[in-house]
Amino acid sequence: MPEHATINTIDDVLRELDAIIAHCLDNNDAAGIFAYVYRRTTARVKEGILDRCFEDNERMERLDVVFARRYIDAYRQWERGGLPTPAWQQAFEACRRPLAIFQHVLLGMNAHITFDLGIAAAEVAPGTAIESLKSDFMAINGLLEDIVDELQSRIGRVSPLFFVADWLGGRRDEALINLNIRKARELAWALACRLAPAENPERDVYILSAGELCLTLGRLIESPPGLLQPVLKLVTWVEEKNIRRALEKLQR
Structure with a gap:
């Protein structure tokens, strides 16, 4: 894998994510599930930058690179x-357990959006x-929500009851996915606003607090309360168990 000196553009990030996905394919590693989702969302952000969708497209590319480096470092x-940051350690350790594919996606989102994104934003736009x-x-x-349909369709290839939940819920689960993205990004923005003007030791306190929140959310994702627990067991039971085959189906 290349060092950070070569990861300066979104194209560099995409190549690195491709390398991680390939490594996960070779090792039948469930960490590749989030890597695939992240690769797809990064490609969508690249499209937005090329289409000049942002007020400052060059800064958005810098943010994307700084943000991605945190995941690449952790991996x-x-x-x-x-030992990566605790939230990433939690997500990677969960890859060794029989969780639903969707849980792996959410654990990755929790570590990378709820925690990493705020830190990256404050670094790119300090003070x-x-x-x-x-x-x-x-x-x-908006860009992320645009690809929820596509991601759901692809996850449905390896998780049949994911689509059953979509039908029974009247597409409410799509709204839930979007809600998770929005809420995670709201938490990330709040963290960025605290960190941008902060100096140590105050900055370290904010980061520690955000990390503890991520761990709490991660535990809820792994072991949700109430009826969600047996439902997820059923979802997991009918999913593709071979991670290599699952990743190959996701990428088709």
Whole structure:
């Protein structure tokens, strides 16, 4: 895998994500599920930048790169036997357990959006510059929601009851996916606004608090309360168990 010095553009990020997906295919690693979803959303953001959808398209590419490096760092550390941030450690450890494919997606989103994104945004737009980022930051929500249909269709190829839930819920589960994205990004923006003007030790306190929140949310994703637990067991029971085959079907 290339070092960060070569990851300067969205195309560099996409190549790195392709390498991670290939590694997960070779190792039958469930971490590839989130990597695939992240690769698809990154490609959609690239389309938005090329179409000049943002007020500051160059800054949005910088944000995408800084943001992606946090995931790439975490994955590299984990693969080398190191310890990434606790939220990523939680997500990667869950890849060794028989969770539903959708749970792996949500755990990755929790670590990367709820935690990483706010830190990356504050780095790209420190101090008072953070307010000028808000419009473009929020515009990403629409781009992400645009691909929910596509992602649901692809997940349905390897998780048959995912579509059954879609039919029974009158597409409310799609709204739930979008809600998860929006809520995670709202938390990320709140963190960015706290971090941008902050200095240590205050900054470290904010990051620690955000990390603890992510761990709490991650535990709920892994072991949801009430009827969700048996429902997820049923969903998992009929899913494609071979991660390599699942990833190949997702990418078709």
